[in-house]
Amino acid sequence: MLHDGASQDADYQLSGGIMGFIDNAKDTGEATAKKVGEFVDDTKERVSDAADKAQADAEVSKAEADLERAKAEREATEAKNEYKEDLR
Helix, strand or coil: CCHHHHHHHHHHHHHHHHHHHHHHHHHHHHHHHHHHHHHHHHHHHHHHHHHHHHHHHHHHHHHHHHHHHHHHHHHHHHHHCCCCCCCC
């Protein structure tokens, strides 16, 4: 009987060690999943920020092009008006 009790204690310790290992693995898995989730969220935010910046840069470039076109139109109109004035 003593042998059986010792065997049961060894089995209990072994099963407790396995359960502890499983709990540790579960905790590690959960922590890793949390970190991966945070990384994904951060990456999505960075991509969104980069897209917003690219959109703003495109709007600035368009506005600059519109300004240059308006200046050219103004100069052409001034040149036309000067030419017409010279003809009078």
